[in-house]
Amino acid sequence: MSTETFFLQAFVYLTAAVVAVPLAKRFGLGSVLGYLLAGVVIGPFALGLVGAEGEDVMHFAEFGVVMMLFVIGLELEPSLLWRLRAPILGLGGLQVTLTAGLVTGICVVLGIPWQQSIAVGMIIALSSTAIVLQTLAEKGQLKSSGGQSAFSVLLFQDIAVIPMLALMPLLATEHVELTGDEHHVAEAWISTLPGWARALAVLGAVAAIVVGGRYLLRPFFRVLGRVRMREVFTAASLLLVIGIALLMTRVGLSPALGTFLAGVVLANSEYRHELEADIEPFKGLLLGLFFISVGASIDFGLIGAEPGLIAGLTLGMITLKFAILLALARGFKLGTDQALLFAFALPQVGEFAFVLLSFASQEGVLGGSITDPLVAAVAMSMAFTPLLLVFNERVLQPRLGTKTTDDRAPDAIEEHNPVLIAGFGSFGSTVGRLLKSQGIGTTVLDVDSDQVELLRRLGLKVYYGDATRHDLLETAGAAEAKMLVVALDSPETTLEVVRTAKKHFPALTIFARAFEWRDSYDLYEAGVQYVYREALDTSLRLGTDVMRELGFRAYHAERATQKFLRHDQESLAYLATMKGEEEATYITAARRRIEDLERMLGADLADDGLERDAGWDPETLREEFSQHPPRAAK
Numbered sequence: 001m002s003t004e005t006f007f008l009q010a011f012v013y014l015t016a017a018v019v020a021v022p023l024a025k026r027f028g029l030g031s032v033l034g035y036l037l038a039g040v041v042i043g044p045f046a047l048g049l050v051g052a053e054g055e056d057v058m059h060f061a062e063f064g065v066v067m068m069l070f071v072i073g074l075e076l077e078p079s080l081l082w083r084l085r086a087p088i089l090g091l092g093g094l095q096v097t098l099t100a101g102l103v104t105g106i107c108v109v110l111g112i113p114w115q116q117s118i119a120v121g122m123i124i125a126l127s128s129t130a131i132v133l134q135t136l137a138e139k140g141q142l143k144s145s146g147g148q149s150a151f152s153v154l155l156f157q158d159i160a161v162i163p164m165l166a167l168m169p170l171l172a173t174e175h176v177e178l179t180g181d182e183h184h185v186a187e188a189w190i191s192t193l194p195g196w197a198r199a200l201a202v203l204g205a206v207a208a209i210v211v212g213g214r215y216l217l218r219p220f221f222r223v224l225g226r227v228r229m230r231e232v233f234t235a236a237s238l239l240l241v242i243g244i245a246l247l248m249t250r251v252g253l254s255p256a257l258g259t260f261l262a263g264v265v266l267a268n269s270e271y272r273h274e275l276e277a278d279i280e281p282f283k284g285l286l287l288g289l290f291f292i293s294v295g296a297s298i299d300f301g302l303i304g305a306e307p308g309l310i311a312g313l314t315l316g317m318i319t320l321k322f323a324i325l326l327a328l329a330r331g332f333k334l335g336t337d338q339a340l341l342f343a344f345a346l347p348q349v350g351e352f353a354f355v356l357l358s359f360a361s362q363e364g365v366l367g368g369s370i371t372d373p374l375v376a377a378v379a380m381s382m383a384f385t386p387l388l389l390v391f392n393e394r395v396l397q398p399r400l401g402t403k404t405t406d407d408r409a410p411d412a413i414e415e416h417n418p419v420l421i422a423g424f425g426s427f428g429s430t431v432g433r434l435l436k437s438q439g440i441g442t443t444v445l446d447v448d449s450d451q452v453e454l455l456r457r458l459g460l461k462v463y464y465g466d467a468t469r470h471d472l473l474e475t476a477g478a479a480e481a482k483m484l485v486v487a488l489d490s491p492e493t494t495l496e497v498v499r500t501a502k503k504h505f506p507a508l509t510i511f512a513r514a515f516e517w518r519d520s521y522d523l524y525e526a527g528v529q530y531v532y533r534e535a536l537d538t539s540l541r542l543g544t545d546v547m548r549e550l551g552f553r554a555y556h557a558e559r560a561t562q563k564f565l566r567h568d569q570e571s572l573a574y575l576a577t578m579k580g581e582e583e584a585t586y587i588t589a590a591r592r593r594i595e596d597l598e599r600m601l602g603a604d605l606a607d608d609g610l611e612r613d614a615g616w617d618p619e620t621l622r623e624e625f626s627q628h629p630p631r632a633a634k
Contacts, residue, residue: 074275091328420484
């Protein structure tokens with residue numbers, strides 16, 4: 001590929017992403033479906049802007065999946081992984097075994113040789129780690145019971161790819177001679193070793209990752225940190241991921257599994273967040289490229305020639321896997337809404353299917369008459385996944401998703417209280433318990449039915465409900481309530497709840513949780529007066545304690561904190577009005593506000609008059625607080 005062609009292809013892929021993804025997000029379809037549709041549009045069967053080189057791009061883009069699993073590993077401490085062992089082994093093991101077994105049986109009944117039937121069964125048992133995790137993360141559902149169950153199954157599937165690759169050559173029905181580059185690619189470092197030596201080499205590679213990650217990488221990154229050049233640390237992060245992926249490939253293992261293991265080993269490292277921040281942009285870009293490549297690789301020519309076969313394969317795979325997943329979810333006591341989320345998330349066939357289909361073809365297990373329609377059906381099943389999740393979220397969940405793990409009818413919300421609380425995690429529950437201790441009635445809504453059931457067993461009155469639905473807010477008494485506390489874990493969902501409440505219940509006073517300044521701007525723009533940045537109160541309390549430990553008088557530390565808080569509130573409200581201004585104008589205004597605060601607090605510190613000694617005087621406090629009533633962490 002010439003330099004000009006390379007840049008032209010890069011321009012086409014980037015343009016497709018920049019145009020399609022914002023449009024898909026605008027219509028609530030999610031970025032994954034946007035990427036897939038972009039790939040279809042620029043592919044050989046639409047505009048024809050990309051052609052045969054799309055397969056090479058796909059191999060390159062698959063590295064995005066490897067990076068994604070490394071980042072996931074960084075977020076999983078070994079203790080959390082150990083707690084997930086039951087769903088990983090139980091739910092994941094049963095899903096792979098049952099799906100592979102049923103598909104194998106169906107293929108045998110259809111007259112396909114048993115060796116090929118087993119290969120097809122193993123391939124169809126896999127789901128798409130990239131699409132599922134990306135979509136659930138965007139929707140804020142990854143931490144729900146259904147999302148965690150889906151993650152456990154995907155993790156087991158990624159591990160299961162290793163024995164599947166090892167089993168494929170044993171299923172070969174014909175010998176395939178590889179020559180030239182094909183032979184070089186298919187041959188791993190250990191391919192000429194005896195069986196026992198191969199096993200030792202594999203174990204040695206895994207041990208090298210674990211031991212190296214625990215004892216060698218920390219000193220290595222510590223040395224790089226002293227250089228204080230971010231690009232060097234970024235290069236080292238990429239070197240780590242690429243090196244592990246190369247090692248895993250050379251010993252015949254899944255590179256995604258190797259990088260995931262490295263991420264888990266480094267999850268407790270002090271460099272975890274830096275590594276995650278460095279890898280994240282590359283991961284996101286490569287994943288987007290991967291999804292575009294999947295869309296471009298859909299063979300509409302074959303689909304047009306064999307529409308009944310491809311449609312039947314796609315529908316059959318999705319239906320069979322959906323039925324198995326739903327049965328397993330109910331067997332593992334997931335609530336109806338979480339069971340539906342789990343089942344609609346995983347019925348597609350995943351990206352590793354392309355790897356296994358290619359490997360099965362190279363090893364003489366499957367011929368073109370089987371692999372060609374399967375590739376098309378796999379790509380179609382992946383493309384339908386975001387649509388299935390949208391169907392579940394917008395059509396099924398409002399009607400069927402309110403049942404709990406006991407298949408109980410939805411709780412009727414008969415009480416009307418002055419305060420509604422949307423979200424009852426660690427943040428919302430603290431607010432709710434404080435209000436309850438003061439005799440203030442609250443109606444609490446949470447979208448995770450399993451969490452609702454647990455909280456009810458703890459004696460807390462919580463209702464299942466999606467606060468983004470205005471009809472449910474009305475049922476909960478929003479028309480009569482005075483205040484709405486939005487304490488959700490997702491900024492996007494928080495903004496959606498706020499807009500719904502503002503539109504249908506304008507008399508409600510809204511108190512909203514924010515995570516950073518950007519979220520606060522969005523909430524101010526939506527008309528919320530009371531915006532509470534999550535960490536501000538804690539950080540101010542810490543600063544107050546530091547001042548007191550340094551010898552400042554208690555009243556001075558408290559008063560400085562209150563002044564800082566009020567000034568921060570005013571700055572946030574002021575800067576929110578400049579959201580659309582040029583960056584230079586915004587930076588100038590922000591710097592001026594910071595300087596004003598430092599000047600004001602410095603003047604107060606330099607004042608040695610008697611007014612400072614009257615700091616705890618009731619009259620001066622009453623006067624000051626009447627002029628500037630304090631609010632909690634904004």
